[in-house]
Amino acid sequence: MGIRERIIAILVNNKPGVLSRVAGVFGRLGYNIESLCVAETISPEISRITSITNADSDFIDKVKKQLTRLVDVLDVTELFPGQSAQREMILIGINLDQEGRAEIVRSIGMFDCKIISMRNDYCIIQVAGSREEVETVINFLKPLGIDKIARTGVLALRYKDSGF
Amino acid sequence: MEKTGAEILLQTLREEGVDVIFGYPGANSLPIHDKLEESPIRHYLVRHEQAAAHAADGYARATGRVGVCLGTSGPGATNLVTGIATAYMDSTPMIVLTGQVTTDLLGSDAFQETDIIGITMPITKHSYLVSDPGEVKSTVKQAFEIARSGRPGPVLIDLPRNVMAAKYEQSGNEDVTVSVPQKRHVERKKDAEDLQRIANYMNMSERPVILVGGGVKLARACDELSGLIEKGSIPFVSTMMGIGSVRSSNGFNLGFIGTHGNELANRIVHDADFIMTIGARFSDRSTSIVKEFAPLATIAQIDIDPSSIGKVIKADIPLVCDIREAITKLTPLVERKERREWLSRIEKERNILGKDRSMKECGPAGAFIRDVQAAMPEETTAITDVGLNQIWTVRSWETKTPRGMITPGGLGTMGFSLPAAMGVKVGVPDRGVVVFSGDGGFFMNIQELATISYYNLPVKVVVFNNGHLGMIRQIQDLFYGSRFNDIELGNKVDIVAVAKGFGIDADRISVEDPGAGIEKMCAAAGPFLLEVIVNPDNYVYPIIPPGRSNIDMIGGRQG
Numbered sequence A: 001m002g003i004r005e006r007i008i009a010i011l012v013n014n015k016p017g018v019l020s021r022v023a024g025v026f027g028r029l030g031y032n033i034e035s036l037c038v039a040e041t042i043s044p045e046i047s048r049i050t051s052i053t054n055a056d057s058d059f060i061d062k063v064k065k066q067l068t069r070l071v072d073v074l075d076v077t078e079l080f081p082g083q084s085a086q087r088e089m090i091l092i093g094i095n096l097d098q099e100g101r102a103e104i105v106r107s108i109g110m111f112d113c114k115i116i117s118m119r120n121d122y123c124i125i126q127v128a129g130s131r132e133e134v135e136t137v138i139n140f141l142k143p144l145g146i147d148k149i150a151r152t153g154v155l156a157l158r159y160k161d162s163g164f
Numbered sequence B: 001m002e003k004t005g006a007e008i009l010l011q012t013l014r015e016e017g018v019d020v021i022f023g024y025p026g027a028n029s030l031p032i033h034d035k036l037e038e039s040p041i042r043h044y045l046v047r048h049e050q051a052a053a054h055a056a057d058g059y060a061r062a063t064g065r066v067g068v069c070l071g072t073s074g075p076g077a078t079n080l081v082t083g084i085a086t087a088y089m090d091s092t093p094m095i096v097l098t099g100q101v102t103t104d105l106l107g108s109d110a111f112q113e114t115d116i117i118g119i120t121m122p123i124t125k126h127s128y129l130v131s132d133p134g135e136v137k138s139t140v141k142q143a144f145e146i147a148r149s150g151r152p153g154p155v156l157i158d159l160p161r162n163v164m165a166a167k168y169e170q171s172g173n174e175d176v177t178v179s180v181p182q183k184r185h186v187e188r189k190k191d192a193e194d195l196q197r198i199a200n201y202m203n204m205s206e207r208p209v210i211l212v213g214g215g216v217k218l219a220r221a222c223d224e225l226s227g228l229i230e231k232g233s234i235p236f237v238s239t240m241m242g243i244g245s246v247r248s249s250n251g252f253n254l255g256f257i258g259t260h261g262n263e264l265a266n267r268i269v270h271d272a273d274f275i276m277t278i279g280a281r282f283s284d285r286s287t288s289i290v291k292e293f294a295p296l297a298t299i300a301q302i303d304i305d306p307s308s309i310g311k312v313i314k315a316d317i318p319l320v321c322d323i324r325e326a327i328t329k330l331t332p333l334v335e336r337k338e339r340r341e342w343l344s345r346i347e348k349e350r351n352i353l354g355k356d357r358s359m360k361e362c363g364p365a366g367a368f369i370r371d372v373q374a375a376m377p378e379e380t381t382a383i384t385d386v387g388l389n390q391i392w393t394v395r396s397w398e399t400k401t402p403r404g405m406i407t408p409g410g411l412g413t414m415g416f417s418l419p420a421a422m423g424v425k426v427g428v429p430d431r432g433v434v435v436f437s438g439d440g441g442f443f444m445n446i447q448e449l450a451t452i453s454y455y456n457l458p459v460k461v462v463v464f465n466n467g468h469l470g471m472i473r474q475i476q477d478l479f480y481g482s483r484f485n486d487i488e489l490g491n492k493v494d495i496v497a498v499a500k501g502f503g504i505d506a507d508r509i510s511v512e513d514p515g516a517g518i519e520k521m522c523a524a525a526g527p528f529l530l531e532v533i534v535n536p537d538n539y540v541y542p543i544i545p546p547g548r549s550n551i552d553m554i555g556g557r558q559g
């Protein structure tokens, strides 16, 4: 299999320094992390890391073995598109003039997004959805002058309970 | 009762069976040294922190126990790094204690502050920063558990000065339960099936070979493995780290494989139809060109560390399992066989290659090493440095006990042998201890002669003086058009006088004509240094050029 986006989920002990150990493994193997999302799980002593890397099929095996060597890593698994729900959230800041303002208010209803802050000359829009959905919104808003964006990176959860 | 963090530390080390620490003090580790005096733990003051780490490593390799070293913060900690990396590469169980600046200064670029945890992250199995004296005991216990369990390795504990000095009220019931985090998916269901498959292959294959790695010693499975080999009449080869796991004189030993290995071992692996690899990670030094390694063989690989399996060579039958457990369960499944055909074919090959020639492959240096072995007590541990001296030694010294040969195979750390030998002697004082080093490696930790002399450790030090970085010279000679750049050490230094200056008796001989030199060294009650003058053209053959396969050697049998 060639290079494609691979999502892996990692359960780790929620302790200082663990993230840098995990990131170190990716770096040492020469992989770039495209997105990374870390937060505690339902058990506060365990965190869940979801990350995306563009890589070939060797990647999972190599990363999984090296990650599993880390004392604080409890589990590593790959999540596949057809078998898991995937969502990303983005905040988009846009500089506004009067025209743009009207345009945004008009068009925002077409998408599944929300204006969460609106000032005279600036607004922030929240978008949540699949990778494709959020990309569509970004592309649509680009001509209106996006000032900056912040993305959570993809979160994913397997459909059926399988321990992950 | 109230105790300081340092007292709890030392008490917990005692509970873990520690009797020796190799270290070097500084302001930020003083609370520990302050209390060491009252502890039954002996402290050996080295002359450079790198030596403390190598000594702890040597101690661990010689005894099978966990080695402990201690340095102060900043430069003390960074000096330990090469020793930690050496231990990590060869999976030595080791605890590295480092002093650290007080917790309020952490991250402020304080005097003698370095982020040693960050620096050593890729070369430790795990590490801890202890920020409260109440955590000392559980942290240390957990660190020991991690260092010696599974695939062993070094664990670093960073100890801020104020945490070591602070008083802490220990509760009456001091039982600390250690919990090393458990992995979720433990896929062990197939073990029995896989073992049966391995046994079937072993029983049915015509040309089986066992490849023995360093993991066998680490798992204390040497006797079990010898039993298996003898029951099935299965010839075995070793990696460099696996040497000495099985008595090399039992008739089934073919030597070690790889770049500098024995021709017989490399050729037989190439012919084998089944290889059971046990406790080896297929380093590039062992396999040479991967796609031409053992082209005819089905490969089974048994290892405790999943990351070692299939990393370099794809295993047809991978099995993650404790090595001793695997061999114990495998032995009853393997049929008792004579394997006349396979063994006689190997004997034929052995004769063609000729015992004589294999003796000559290390030149006079090889013969000299055999003479030293003959003169030393049977129970002797040889410690090699890195370079030609290392290859000569591992090829010429007949290892008779599992911990009888110690070599820094994974990292190839020049300067390892002298300090490691101190740890060995301290760990197993009743055994003979002999170092084989080149002049280059000897100079790298020469200061440890002072430690050896101060503690009067009866270590025998052989320094092969060829005036050059010998192994690099051979590589330049063969693969860089004999352009000998930057490798001449010269002969300006009077090594014998230097040794005497350190308070160590010494002598100089030539390798062809050792005269009474060997006897004098072996008879000396205390430490002794023997400088052995060697011709820089005394190389080691055969050798596998970079980018070639294991049977494509220079100086081997033609055709």
Ligand SMILES: Cc1ncc(C[n+]2csc(CCOP(=O)(O)OP(=O)(O)O)c2C)c(N)n1
Binding pocket: B385, B386, B387, B388, B389, B390, B412, B413, B414, B415, B437, B438, B439, B440, B441, B442, B464, B466, B468, B469, B470, B471, B472
């Ligand atoms: C710390 C370190 N630096 C450099 C090397 C590269 N190296 C490998 S063998 C060798 C030559 C060793 O020379 P010497 O110690 O005189 O031993 P000889 O090969 O002559 O026996 C060198 C420089 C190394 N292995 N370790």
